[in-house]
Amino acid sequence: MPELRRDPITGRWVIISTDVARRLRDFVKDHVVAHGDPHCPFCAGQEHRTPPEVLAYRDGGGPNQPGWRLRVVPNKYPALRVEGEFHRKGEGIYDKMSGIGAHEVIIETPDHVVSQADLPEARIEDIFWAYRDRILDLRKDRRLRFILLFKNHGTAGGSVVEHTHSQLIALPVVPKRVQEELDGCKRYYDFKERCICCDIAQQELASCDRVVLETDHFVAFCPYAPRFPFETWILPRRHRSHFEESDATEIRNLGWVQRAVLRKIEKVLEHPPYNWMVHSAPVQEPAMPHYHWHIEIIPRLTRVAGFEWGSGFYINPTPPEEAAKFLREAGLG
Amino acid sequence: MPELRRDPITGRWVIISTDVARRLRDFVKDHVVAHGDPHCPFCAGQEHRTPPEVLAYRDGGGPNQPGWRLRVVPNKYPALRVEGEFHRKGEGIYDKMSGIGAHEVIIETPDHVVSQADLPEARIEDIFWAYRDRILDLRKDRRLRFILLFKNHGTAGGSVVEHTHSQLIALPVVPKRVQEELDGCKRYYDFKERCICCDIAQQELASCDRVVLETDHFVAFCPYAPRFPFETWILPRRHRSHFEESDATEIRNLGWVQRAVLRKIEKVLEHPPYNWMVHSAPVQEPAMPHYHWHIEIIPRLTRVAGFEWGSGFYINPTPPEEAAKFLREAGLG
Numbered sequence: 001m002p003e004l005r006r007d008p009i010t011g012r013w014v015i016i017s018t019d020v021a022r023r024l025r026d027f028v029k030d031h032v033v034a035h036g037d038p039h040c041p042f043c044a045g046q047e048h049r050t051p052p053e054v055l056a057y058r059d060g061g062g063p064n065q066p067g068w069r070l071r072v073v074p075n076k077y078p079a080l081r082v083e084g085e086f087h088r089k090g091e092g093i094y095d096k097m098s099g100i101g102a103h104e105v106i107i108e109t110p111d112h113v114v115s116q117a118d119l120p121e122a123r124i125e126d127i128f129w130a131y132r133d134r135i136l137d138l139r140k141d142r143r144l145r146f147i148l149l150f151k152n153h154g155t156a157g158g159s160v161v162e163h164t165h166s167q168l169i170a171l172p173v174v175p176k177r178v179q180e181e182l183d184g185c186k187r188y189y190d191f192k193e194r195c196i197c198c199d200i201a202q203q204e205l206a207s208c209d210r211v212v213l214e215t216d217h218f219v220a221f222c223p224y225a226p227r228f229p230f231e232t233w234i235l236p237r238r239h240r241s242h243f244e245e246s247d248a249t250e251i252r253n254l255g256w257v258q259r260a261v262l263r264k265i266e267k268v269l270e271h272p273p274y275n276w277m278v279h280s281a282p283v284q285e286p287a288m289p290h291y292h293w294h295i296e297i298i299p300r301l302t303r304v305a306g307f308e309w310g311s312g313f314y315i316n317p318t319p320p321e322e323a324a325k326f327l328r329e330a331g332l333g
Numbered sequence: 334m335p336e337l338r339r340d341p342i343t344g345r346w347v348i349i350s351t352d353v354a355r356r357l358r359d360f361v362k363d364h365v366v367a368h369g370d371p372h373c374p375f376c377a378g379q380e381h382r383t384p385p386e387v388l389a390y391r392d393g394g395g396p397n398q399p400g401w402r403l404r405v406v407p408n409k410y411p412a413l414r415v416e417g418e419f420h421r422k423g424e425g426i427y428d429k430m431s432g433i434g435a436h437e438v439i440i441e442t443p444d445h446v447v448s449q450a451d452l453p454e455a456r457i458e459d460i461f462w463a464y465r466d467r468i469l470d471l472r473k474d475r476r477l478r479f480i481l482l483f484k485n486h487g488t489a490g491g492s493v494v495e496h497t498h499s500q501l502i503a504l505p506v507v508p509k510r511v512q513e514e515l516d517g518c519k520r521y522y523d524f525k526e527r528c529i530c531c532d533i534a535q536q537e538l539a540s541c542d543r544v545v546l547e548t549d550h551f552v553a554f555c556p557y558a559p560r561f562p563f564e565t566w567i568l569p570r571r572h573r574s575h576f577e578e579s580d581a582t583e584i585r586n587l588g589w590v591q592r593a594v595l596r597k598i599e600k601v602l603e604h605p606p607y608n609w610m611v612h613s614a615p616v617q618e619p620a621m622p623h624y625h626w627h628i629e630i631i632p633r634l635t636r637v638a639g640f641e642w643g644s645g646f647y648i649n650p651t652p653p654e655e656a657a658k659f660l661r662e663a664g665l666g
Contacts, residue, residue, distance in 0.1 A: 001417055002432030004506070012509050015412050015432060079348050079640075079648045084334055092536045093529070094557045099335030099348060150639030158638025169640055173337070176345050177645025196426070203425045224427045277643030298642060305491025306483030307412075307502055309631060310610030312510025315412045 005225035009184045009196055014225045014314045030300070032154035032271045034114040035162065042163035044068070044110035051076060054104065055133055057126055070126045071107040072134060072168075078103035079169060086143050086172060100143055102170040106130055109164060115271070116151065116164045117262035125255030127166065131278070132251070134168055135244040139283040144170040146178060146282045149243075154273025156300050174282050181279065182291055189290030195239055197292030200224075210320050212327040213260060217253040220261045222320035222327070229302060229318035230269060232261055232327065234295040241281040241288040258295070264330045265299060273300040338558035342517045342529060347558045347647045363633070365487035365604045367447040368495065375496035377401070377443035384409060387437065388466055390459055403459045404440045405467060405501075411436035412502060419476050419505060433476055435503040439463055442497060448604070449484065449497045450595035458588030460499065464611070465584070467501055468577040472616040477503040479511060479615045482576075487606025489633050507615050514612065515624055522623030530625030533557075534568055543653050545660040546593060550586040553594045555653035555660070562635060562651035563602060565594055565660065567628040574614035574621040591628070597663045598632060605632040 003016045041049040044066040050073040052064055061067020080101030088097040108127050109119055116124065131149050138144055151166040152158035174182075188196040204211055204221045212220040212232055220234045234257055236250060246254070265274065280293040308314055336349045374382040377399040383406040385397055394400020413434030421430040441460050442452055449457065464482050471477055484499040485491035507515075521529040537544055537554045545553040545565055553567045567590055569583060579587070598607065613626040641647055 002411075002413055004430045004432050006428040008426055008428070010509070013506060017412055017432075078335075079350055080335055091557070092540075093341055093532050094536075095339040095341070097337045099337050099350075146644075148640060148643045150643050152638040156636070158636040167640070169644075171644070171646065173346060175644035175646045176343070177643075180645075199426050203427075207425075224424070275639035275642055277639050279643070296643075303489070303491040304637065305485040306608035306610050307481060307500070309608055310481045310483050310510075310612070310629075311479075311502075311504070311508035312513075313504065313508045 007223070007225040008188070008200065010180055011184060012225070012227075012312060012314075014227055014316050016225075016319050017315055017317045018319065030154070030156045030273055032114065032157075032273055036112065037162060040112055040161065040163050042105075042107045042161055042165060043112050047071075050105070050107075055130060055137075057130065066110065068110055069123065070109070070130055072130055073105050073107065075103040075105050075167070080171070082141065097172065100172045102138055102144065102168070104134065104168040106134075106166045106168065107163070108166065113164050114162050115153070115262070115266065116166075117259060117266050119164070119259070121255045121259055123255075124259050125252055128246075128251045128254050128258075131166075131168070132244045132246070135283060138168075138170050139244075141170075142284060143172050145284055146171045146174045147280070148175075149278040149280075151274075151276045153275065154271075154300070157273035157275050159273075170283075178279070178282070182281070182288075185288075185290045185292070195290055195292050197235055197294065198239055201235055201237060210324040212264065212324055213257070215253055215257055217250050218257045220257060222324040224320065226316055226320050226323075227314035228298045228300075229316055230265065230272075230299045230323045230327070231316075231320070232265065232297045232323075234258065234261060234297070235292065236294070239289075239292055241285075241291040241293060242283070243278055243280040243293040244283070245287070260332055261297065261327075263332045264327045265297065267330045267332075268326045269299055269301065274298060275300065340556070340558040341521070341533065343513055344517060345558070345560075345645060345647075347560055347649050349558075349652050350648055350650045351652065363487070363489045363606055365447065365490075365606055369445065370495060373445055373494065373496050375438075375440045375494055375498060376445050380404075383438070383440075388463060388470075390463065399443065401443055402456065403442070403463055405463055406438050406440065408436040408438050408500070413504070415474065430505065433505045435471055435477065435501070437467065437501040439467075439499045439501065440496070441499065446497050447495050448486070448595070448599065449499075450592060450599050452497070452592070454588045454592055456588075457592050458585055461579075461584045461587050461591075464499075464501070465577045465579070468616060471501075471503050472577075474503075475617060476505050478617055479504045479507045480613070481508075482611040482613075484607075484609045486608065487604075487633070490606035490608050492606075503616075511612075511615070515614070515621075518623045518625070528572055528623055528625050530568055530627065531572055534570060543657040545597065545657055546590070548586055548590055550583050551590045553590060555657040557653065559649055559653050559656075560647040561631045561633075562649055563598060563605075563632045563656045563660070564649075564653070565598065565630045565656075567591065567594060567630070569626065572622075572625055574618075574624040574626060575616070576611055576613040576626040577616070578620070593665055594630065594660075596665045597660045598630065600663045600665075601659045602632055602634065605634060607632045 388405040
């Protein structure tokens with residue numbers, strides 16, 4: 001019999017279907033293949049084809065010249081821009097505001113590598129340092145209230161350029177989904193006087209059923225009520241609401257953890273398209289005892305269709321205990 | 334400059350991007366093509382290949398025999414089942430319940446037609462009568478609190494069988510997204526003592542900027558803050574919280590309206606994959622002055638990726654005023 005499970009943070013229910021016939025048939029067979037691109041705008045030597053860099057880690061060369069290991073540039077087709085006046089306005093019963101914000105691209109390597117998991121550990125550590133540096137800079141603009149860091153991998157994951165990169169979008173409002181997560185964590189904290197993610201980490205580490213891997217600083221696990229097959233979260237053991245407050249030991253370890261988890265996912269699911277997002281507290285807010293930053297990784301194996309759009313309920317054909325077992329037992333490739 | 338717009342019901346913000354380069358490039362070129370299927374389980378004569386019907390409209394023949402115009406059968410791979418005990422249970426800090434519910438398929442025609450828009454008006458009217466009949470039957474089971482009617486059209490829309498069909502899922506809980514919509518409508522009602530959808534209909538009909546078509550009973554329009562390009566809503570003019578309370582005149586007219594809107598969408602977007610969902614009040618609740626049932630149609634032209642999953646914010650490259658103009662001016666094909 002199928003089981004309904006409730007996400008303890010947001011209150012979202014998911015249907016964990018345990019029908020084997022359905023489980024296998026419904027998986028979208030979509031694998032990320034590197035095609036190569038002689039005209040790739042993100043490769044070293046093509047710096048003139050992106051807007052000027054806002055950050056680079058270099059072993060040599062000058063700004064917007066080769067010699068960089070990692071480069072952050074404004075998106076050429078930004079969803080939001082920092083220039084302009086911020087105003088809110090009504091239109092009859094409707095509300096709008098100007099699209100103030102930032103949209104940047106983190107080019108993760110000068111070489112034409114397609115998967116972040118194929119980068120050495122130190123390069124992945126660099127990526128997290130770059131996120132931190134960009135947040136510390138952008139949050140000085142008090143209009144920017146929330147910063148989302150995310151990765152689209154593979155065409156089905158929404159990626160247009162195959163050269164490995166991630167994106168940053170800074171918004172003048174706290175998005176509704178983020179606010180829901182904050183509110184859900186706050187409700188639990190008000191009731192228990194404990195952080196829900198600290199409790200989740202404790203319960204997951206005690207049972208180990210859904211744990212993928214653990215280190216001194218992080219635990220990676222498949223959540224109890226995942227929306228998607230093989231959805232995996234990376235949670236720091238130490239309570240902290242803001243990713244950008246992580247210390248050097250944690251960021252170094254995160255490079256290893258992120259690489260290990262992605263390599264396991266690529267091995268088990270044969271290079272699936274995926275997305276991942278850093279969930280972190282709004283940047284203008286002080287440290288929060290109830291919120292705990294983390295990374296959510298969602299392989300794109302099933303299609304989201306009318307039922308999910310209409311209800312916000314998800315049907316997941318793979319129990320997280322089963323997904324975690326596969327990932328736990330897989331090597332690092 | 335991009336514009337942020339707020340959905341007046343849910344409070345969800347969307348980014349309406351007005352960058353032409355981005356607008357055209359980001360559209361997924363994915364058209365629904367009829368391949369035909371000599372082994373289609375939904376065609377007349379194949380009745381033995383589905384579970385026994387729970388409803389059929391017939392011009393002749395006996396149960397589970399040819400002669401039907403429309404047939405409703407349980408899903409062969411149901412996400413939920415009516416059999417079994419309903420119970421809720423804890424697992425440490427987590428919550429689960431048994432997957433009680435119903436999952437049915439509405440086979441909209443005995444012929445191998447792929448698009449609902451290619452059916453005659455009277456067949457589409459039949460589909461809405463079937464939805465009504467099934468809701469009136471299922472709501473007798475007091476455990477079932479919410480019923481979602483939806484359509485997945487085309488592979489990218491999540492459809493597995495190409496023969497035109499829609500689906501019904503009955504749930505033992507009111508989904509979070511639905512509750513949010515109910516709460517949003519209630520908040521507006523408490524403030525204004527008017528239904529927000531009645532106000533939306535009035536404002537849309539006064540300006541006409543986003544109206545696709547109107548009849549004596551319905552208005553079809555592109556909403557002010559659409560998540561997706563060419564998202565279109567069909568709203569009854571008469572206030573009613575439950576679709577199943579619609580009268581015969583409305584259901585007859587809805588057959589025409591639904592067909593006309595879908596034909597316009599297929600003409601302008603060249604047979605795109607799409608989903609649509611009937612948004613209606615929870616079936617065990619009495620009539621509500623604040624909630625107004627409607628249909629939401631979402632063509633699947635853009636990919637939902639990390640930004641949308643991480644924030645619940647949507648980036649829509651097509652202003653609804655522009656989409657509505659295209660749809661308004663298109664003929665019925």
